[in-house]
Structures are given as structure tokens and as C-alpha cells.
Amino acid sequence: MSRYLARALVLMVGLLVACNSSTPTSNAQFSGTTIRVVTFTGPQIAEPLQRRAPDFEKATGAKVEIITVPFSDLYQKLLTDFATKTNSYDATVFDPQWMGDYVPAGYLEDLTDRVKNDSALQWNDIAPFFRDFSATFKGKVYTVPLDGDFQMVYYRTDLLQKDGLQPPATWDDYISIAKHFQGKDLNGDGKPDYGSCLAMKRSAQSYWMYISIAAAFLQSQGTKQGTFFNTDNMQPLMNNAGAAAGLDIYKQLSKLGPPDQLNNDVGDSRGLFVTGRCALSLDWGDIGPLAVDPTQSKVQDKVGAVILPGSKRVLDRTTGQLVDCNATICPYATNGVNHSPFAAFGGWSGAINKAAPSKVKDAAFAFLSYMSQPAQSSVDVTIGKTGFNPYRTTHFTNLGPWLSSGMSETAAKNYLGAIQASLQSPNMVLDLRIPQTAFYQQTALDTALAQFLAGELSASQTMAQITNQWNSKTDEIGRPSQLEAYRSSLSVTK
């Protein structure tokens, strides 16, 4: 009898142990699952994923492997991996512009139901633009936004205030301020500094900078008008007086910065700006948090941000010439200035490989959701090195994390105000998102701009080259299908 009692006791103890260990078991819902996430070489974007992966692993039992590749290789690496069915990546944090290639080929998992059923993700807290543009393709959700991308102009508040200058409202203002400060010592080290610092390096971010400038001339009648192509016939909008005005400003700015500006990417221009060497810069939201980072910034509380400068003259698409703004041609102008804030890139977003095993897909979605949930993302968007910029309503309304990051209330409101002004603009410019976007922008546009800046091509040759190469690619793929894809990316129905 005592033997039975002993056995019963052992059994009870065993059950108790099992019950106790069931707490981690229930949390460890993805125990034994490995998620291979590929993104671009850090520190930006990869850093928050790598930093937060151990917490996620602890909570869920999944193992997260973050694989990084250079940005310029990411597009083709993913496409090659998917197309050859190698499937060495279960998920990716990538440029949502590439959905134009990945979704029609059936490589990405449809996340529509998952985002609906995940209350912790707080889907509706994500700003509508990022839900629609960065996450949705032809009515279905394929990505979880992790970043909000708009280009803005940053300026040194101390310098402009001291010299009685206003932040630039037009690109002419921008140039005159840059000229004013070019060659002056702006950080007190006795060395001459620069009026404006821009990323103009080839195979980097140069083409986004150019579109940020040219868009002010090219698009004035709302988002659906489009900046890249005519939505009637898919003819490029790169060979007209608006594109030429953009090139002219771009060329002038190439001479109002550091001597090796043509070899600078955003890493270089950000470094120069936060060390106080530039009066102005054009960039995504990253400079805001970087400017308050005590480890590298020499311009804490000396940085302001404004919506992208605009133009008082815009392109008349019927004549191909610039005309003065009026209520008809520039319906969204502010004080007669047409602003076309550019949602360049669209924001890094997470997607899942459709061919991954279903348990891995569940785990990958849980990880992406975890990264986007306000508890994590509200902090991440305030850290400069994450590369993540605000994209949720709470990021704009909850100033707490911003103040904790070292930003003053005035600076935080100014910075978030500039992003909100862009986000709410009815004339926002959407980035290109059609099949072979990488060729149109990273190859054809980028190379022509590099040649223009180097003096290899004149403005008219540059515009002709871009137009010819874009037309050639469009005809190669099929004009009607490309037109349909472009219209669809702008939500234009005709």
C-alpha cells in the first residue's frame, strides 16, 4: 500500500512540476522554430531587429536569425532566393516598393487576416498612408510597416535665427540659405563648413534626393496625378521643364556642399550635419533622433525640420512648360507655394515568404507584429541608429518617449509637425512601385543623375537618357501592364 502511496506521490509531484513548467510552455508557443529574417546591413534597420530578437525568443521560444546583406544586393538576393525556390529566408524587412515584383510572382504571404486578428498589433493605429501604401498591394495586406519614410529639410535653428533667416519655403530659398552659409565656420572649429549636405553618391540614395526636389515642379494636383509617369499613356515625366528645373537645383546644390559630395551617401551627410558642419540637409526622419544622440551630436536642440520646400511655378503637362501657380493648377498650394512631400522609399516593412512552413510563418508574423507594436516601436522610432521613423498615430501623440530620448518638447513638436505636415498633404508624392522598379530607379535614373552631376551629360541629355531607358524598359515588359500597375499604385481607376 505504501508502495502505491509512494507512486501516487511521485505522480503528483510530477504533475505539479509539469504544471509549473507549463507557464513557459504556453509562452514558448514557437519552441524549436527558427525564423530567418533577411534585411540590409546595419546598423540601421538590422539593429532594432537584433536588439529585440532575444526578448522575443525568451517570450515565445522561437529562435530569430537576422541575416544582413548590403542594400544594393537585397532586391536581387530576395528575388533570386524566391524564384529559385531556395527559400533560405522565412521573412524579410525590405523596401515595400518591391512588392510590384514579389507579389504578382506569388512570393509573399497574404497577411490580411493575420493583421485583422492580431489585436496587439493595433493595426488601425498605423497611419492610413503606411497601411495603404507600405502594407497593401491590390487590396491585400502583405507587409507589417516598421518604419515611416518622408523626406524633409533639416536646418540649423541657431544659425538661421542669428542671421534673421526663415526656414526655406521654396527651393530658391534653400539655395540662397545654402549660399549664405557655404564656406563659413558653422561649428566653431575654425574650419570652413558647408551650406548644404546631400547624399549624391551613385548607387546610394541620390535619386530620391532628386525626386524630392523635382516633385515640387512635377506634381501639383494631388497624389493621384503621379510624378514619374503620365497616367494616361505611361510616358515618363522626366523630359520637361519641371524635370529640368529639378536638375538645375540639384546641380547647384552639388556645389554648395563638401568637396566630395558626389561620393557621399546618407551616412556621410548625416555625420556631417550632426557634427555641425552643414546649415541645411535633405533627408528622411533619421536626422531628428540622431541630432539628440549625445554620443555623436554637436547640434543638440539646434535642429529644426520643415516639409520639403516647394515651388511657385509648376509644370503644365499640356505644354511641358512651367507656369505660375494659381488656384486651378496648384489647388493645394500654401501661400502660393506648391509643396509635394515625397514619401521616398515608403518605409521599411516586414513580409513573410509564402513558401515557409506554416509554423515558421506564424512565428515570423508574431515577430514582425512584436516589432511594430506600440510598446516597442514607440521607443525604437526615437533612437537614431534604428533607422525607424514614426508611422503610428501614437508616435505622434505620445511625446513621452521623445522627451525621454533627450529631445526638448519644442524640438519634438517641430520634428513631428514636419512629418505630419507631409503625411497629411493631399499632394503627397508616392514612390514608384511597379514591376522592375529597381531598374527604373536604381539603375536608369541613378546612373543618369550620376553622369549629370559628373558633367558627363548635359541636362537635356540626362532627361533624354532617362526617358529613353524608361520607355525601353516599359515596352520590353509591356506598356499596358506597366500602366495598369502604375495606376494601381496611385489608386487611380480609369
Place this chain on the structure above:
Amino acid sequence: MSGQASTRAVPMTTSSRWSLLVVRLDRSAGAVFILPAVLVILTFSIFPLLASLYVSLTRLSFSEGGIHLTFVGLGNYAKLVVGIDRTHFIGVTVPLTPVTAAVLFVVYGGFAFLLVRYLRGPGRSVLGFVGRLVTAVIAGALVWLVVDTVMTSGRPGTLVVTLIYVSVDVSVQYLLALGLALLVVQRLPGRRLFRVVFLLPMMITPVGVAYLFRMLTDTSKGPLYPLWAHFGLTDVSWVTNPWGARLAVMIGDVWQWTPFIFIVLLASIESLPVELNEAAVVDGANRWQMFWAITFPQILPATATVVLIRLIEAFKIVDLPNVLTNGGPGTATESLTLHAYTIWRALDIGGSAAVAYMLLIVVTFVGIAYVNLFRRRVAAMA
């Protein structure tokens, strides 16, 4: 009897068949033993070569569940030579100026002189003449391309830029390496240390060399900033000027690959017999005469081989321009390999394969021409 005879005949027949089999096996043994190696070579070398040739004649697109290759014939090559990428690949050519016409006249005159000399020479043959004529025509076209895009208001494309890299880099590397090798064989103090030091650049990864030169050529910051500041050059950028950027790439390449030629020449010089030099000293020859008449001819075989290896390698330059300038400013420093890589990145696999094949054609032409016209002659001289 008959039974005996038959029993005798059977082993005889078996033996003769057996010996026949052995003979046949012996004959084909060579082929059988070579077959695995041939199959490996076919699988890993010839097949990819043919597959990439086919890819260069196609256009790749993505469809649900896979990829689709559309045959476009020579479309990808036409794009490079006469189509939309002509200025990128070949460059911008302009009408000849008096200066460029004079240069071409001199070069073509030289080619004609060599051909005539061959025809009048003792070892002439029809095949030899045709080979030389084809070489002269292709070399003439390449020379015209270089002269017309570099010495005029035109612009060199990636083909010409690569040819400039190869010719300048290999020439400078050889001269420097020869000088260093001749110095190191002297009985100078610390020469053992210098042998190792001169080899170091070759050990560094090319990407590391590219980053090193990126820092060194940065005039507004970086390790050489005090030097640039001293000469008032902080507002001058190497890498935003086309020739400055090309020069930076070439200096990096020369720095990295001179040691390779150096080590080969050093080994060659050190293995030379001393008796000839001693005899020359007795005869009163000076140092230059000893080098030109004794040392140089003896190291010519090594020279011919090492230059051929470097020529072929130099055509593939990609790391330095990619990291140092991303091929910029514009396309000024873009080599053929970087050109192929840039196109490949946008997944124009067919276009990229076409560029790679053009590179293969040029390298093969240069290699064959070099071997036929230079190496044999050098070997004969030596």
C-alpha cells in the same frame, strides 16, 4: 583426339580473345582514366559557359511560381554596341581631330610596317599572316576607340575604362616590381624585411584596400588630412573628378598587385647564374649593360608569364571602383565587371551575361594575341 583438339582450341581462343580485350583496354585506358576529369570539367566549366551564353541571348522575367526566359537573339548585345547602352559600354565618340588623326596614323602605320616586315620575313605563312591581320584589325579598332573617347571631347565607356586600367596598371606594376626586385637582390641592409613588407599589400583583401584608399583620398578628413591641409587642397576632391577618380583606382590597384609581379621577378633574378655577370665584369661591362644584355633577357620568360597572368586578372577589376567610387563620378571609373554587376543587380540577367561575354571576348583576344605575338618571341630570345 578431336576432343583433345577442341579442348586445346578453346583455351587458345579464349586466350586470344582475352589478349585482344587487354590490348583494347590498354588502348582506351588513357581515355577511361581521363573521362572523370573531362566530365568534371564539362560539368563545372563548359556547361556554365554555355548556359551563360544562352542566358545572354534571353530576357528574364518573373511569373507566378518561377522564372521565365524569353529568347531575344542578339538583342542584349545590340543594346550594348548600337542600342540604348552604347554610350555606357563603348562611350561617346566624336569626329576625329587633327591630333587624334595623327596619332591613329602613327599607330596604324606601325601595324602596317609590322605586317609588311612579316611578309618579307623568312618564316611567313598564310595562316600566320591572316592571324596577324585579324589581330591588327581588332587592335586597330580598340586603339581608335581609346583615342577617340579619351583624347577628344568624347567620353570613354566601360570597355575603354577597363582597357585603360589594364594597360596602365600592368605597365606601372611591372616597372615598379622590376625596380624593387633589382633593389632587393642587392646586398643592402634590411633587405629580408623589405621582401616581406613589399608582399603585404597582396595579402590584404581588395575590398580592404578599396576602403583604405577611400580614406586616403578623402581630403576633408581621414589620415592624410594634415597633408592635404598643408598644401591647401582640402577643397579638392580626387573622387569627384573623372581622371582623379580613375587615378585613385589605378594607384590602389598598382599598390595591391605590384608585389605579385615583384615576387615572381625576384625569384627569377635570384635563380640566375652569377658566372655571366662575373664574366661581364671582367670584360668591363657597366651596370646598365649587364642588366640589359644579361639579366633582362634571362628573366623574359618569367616576365612573359607574369604579365599574361596580370593582364587577364586586371580585366576583372571590380572591388576597387565599386567600393571607392561606386563607379562614379558618373560612370567614369566603372569597369566592365562592375558594369555587368550593376545591370545584374536590377536582375537584367541577360544584359549582364552579355557584358560578361563581351569581356570574355576581349580578354581572350588580348590573351591569344599576347601569347602568339609576344611570348613565343620572348621565349625564343631567351
